[in-house]
Amino acid sequence: MARSLLGKTVVVTGASRGIGKAIALALGKEGAQVLVHYGRHAREADQVVAEIRSMGSRSEKINADLAQPDGPHKLAKRAKEIIGGRLDILVANAGVFLPSSIDDLAVEEFDKLFAVNVRAPLFLVQQLRPIMCTGSNVIFVSSLAARATIGDFAAYAASKGALETTVKYLARAFGPHGIRVNAVAPGVIETDAAAFVKTGEGREHTLAMQTFKRIGSPEDVARVVAFLASNQARWITGEVVPVDGGSQL
Ligand SMILES: NC(=O)c1ccc[n+]([C@@H]2O[C@H](COP(=O)([O-])OP(=O)(O)OC[C@H]3O[C@@H](n4cnc5c(N)ncnc54)[C@H](OP(=O)(O)O)[C@@H]3O)[C@@H](O)[C@H]2O)c1
Numbered sequence: 001m002a003r004s005l006l007g008k009t010v011v012v013t014g015a016s017r018g019i020g021k022a023i024a025l026a027l028g029k030e031g032a033q034v035l036v037h038y039g040r041h042a043r044e045a046d047q048v049v050a051e052i053r054s055m056g057s058r059s060e061k062i063n064a065d066l067a068q069p070d071g072p073h074k075l076a077k078r079a080k081e082i083i084g085g086r087l088d089i090l091v092a093n094a095g096v097f098l099p100s101s102i103d104d105l106a107v108e109e110f111d112k113l114f115a116v117n118v119r120a121p122l123f124l125v126q127q128l129r130p131i132m133c134t135g136s137n138v139i140f141v142s143s144l145a146a147r148a149t150i151g152d153f154a155a156y157a158a159s160k161g162a163l164e165t166t167v168k169y170l171a172r173a174f175g176p177h178g179i180r181v182n183a184v185a186p187g188v189i190e191t192d193a194a195a196f197v198k199t200g201e202g203r204e205h206t207l208a209m210q211t212f213k214r215i216g217s218p219e220d221v222a223r224v225v226a227f228l229a230s231n232q233a234r235w236i237t238g239e240v241v242p243v244d245g246g247s248q249l
Contacts, residue, residue, distance in 0.1 A: 004230050006031035009083040013066065013075070013124065014094025016041040018191035019141060021048050022218030023091050026226045028052030028059060035079050036061045037094065066094050066120035067112055076127030087131045089229045092121035093141040097193045101152040110155050117159035122166060125181075134178030139228050140167060141221075142185040142240055148248040150188075150209065160185075164240050171238030180237035182228050187244025189216045211246030220245075 010027050014020035016038035025048065028034045034052050036059060038045035045061040052059035060082050064075035079087065096116045098109045121140055132138075144150060146160035164183060171181040188194055188206040196202030197215050207213050224243045227233055 003031035004232075005089075008032040008088040009035075009086060010089040010091065010229075011035045011037060011062075011075075011079050011087060011128070012091040012093060013037040013120075014039070015048055016044040018193060019186065019189055019218045019221050020091070020093040022222035023093060023225045024048050024059075025051060026219070026222040027089065027091075027229060028057040029055050030226060030230070031057055032089065033058040033083065035059070035082060037075055038063060039065055039094065066124075067096075067115050069115075069119075072120050072123040073127055076124060079128065080131060083131075085131055086133055086136075087128050088133075088136050090125065090128055090132070090136075090138045091141070091225060091229070092124055092138065094120065095141060095193075097153075097156055099151060099153040099156060102154055105155055113155050113159040114162070117156075118162045118166075121163060125170060129174075132174075132177075132179050135231075136178075137180040137182070137229060137233075137237075138170065138174075139225055140164075140181075140183035141225075142183045144185055144187040144242065144244045144247055146185060146240075150248070167240060168238045175237060180233070182233075182236060182238070183240040184221060184224050184228070185240050185242045185244065186221045187216055187242070187247040189218055189221060191218060209247050210244070211249055214245070216243070216245050 010032045012024040015024035015036040024034050036048045049059040062078045064071045142164050143160040145157040167183050221243050
């Protein structure tokens with residue numbers, strides 16, 4: 001798929017680190033102009049922008065706190081200022097993992113999970129929809145946790161379940177306009193958010209539920225997102241694609 005996204009415009013949320021960074025780099029490598037959204041890590045976002053530019057693609061960073069009600073609106077406004085009237089690919093990846101059990105869960109944690117993991121992606125789609133055209137597509141980043149009980153974190157799992165539910169509704173609403181909407185559902189991926197895989201116990205637990213005996217990398221997810229974002233996936237919409245190394249088979 002060499003430079004298959006040349007001339008395309010892309011927004012990736014949460015692209016300063018982890019899975020979002022790998023997605024931004026993968027799409028930049030394909031030639032797309034990539035807007036690298038970040039929250040608190042400006043320096044990391046600068047590095048991602050620099051790496052994409054070094055591949056010969058255009059890139060800018062955009063800051064917005066997606067826990068705030070107007071975060072998606074600010075992000076969309078700035079994106080429109082940079083790319084103008086056409087967005088080809090939106091990857092709503094930014095998310096928070098607060099692994100509280102039902103006994104420990106605080107109302108503030110629940111609200112933050114749903115603000116960042118559900119409200120922000122939905123309102124971002126709303127705000128960017130006017131500059132999506134026939135051939136544009138949206139990709140959400142869900143989680144294996146939405147469909148399998150992989151830990152004691154019901155609220156996080158529920159936020160991803162809610163996000164997955166929106167995939168079909170948006171796909172149905174946007175399909176007649178030629179816009180696709182899909183999601184990927186990663187299993188355990190080695191990032192800052194999944195710090196538990198750095199412990200012996202966490203690693204064993206993860207490998208025990210997978211048929212593949214290594215921990216997933218951000219690049220494993222980015223490859224699938226790059227496929228879904230490309231014209232190769234033009235007949236796929238309303239789907240959630242597991243990217244989990246054969247977890248819970
Ligand atoms: N890692 C896994 O095992 C795993 C598994 C399944 C699904 N996922 C999902 O994959 C996505 C990425 O996860 P990750 O593991 O790559 O996490 P990560 O390494 O913690 O990175 C999270 C990214 O989201 C951004 N972000 C978080 N809260 C934000 C906020 N309030 N406002 C703006 N940006 C915010 C962060 O930006 P800053 O750092 O700049 O603040 C960062 O770029 C999430 O949706 C997560 O739920 C991860």
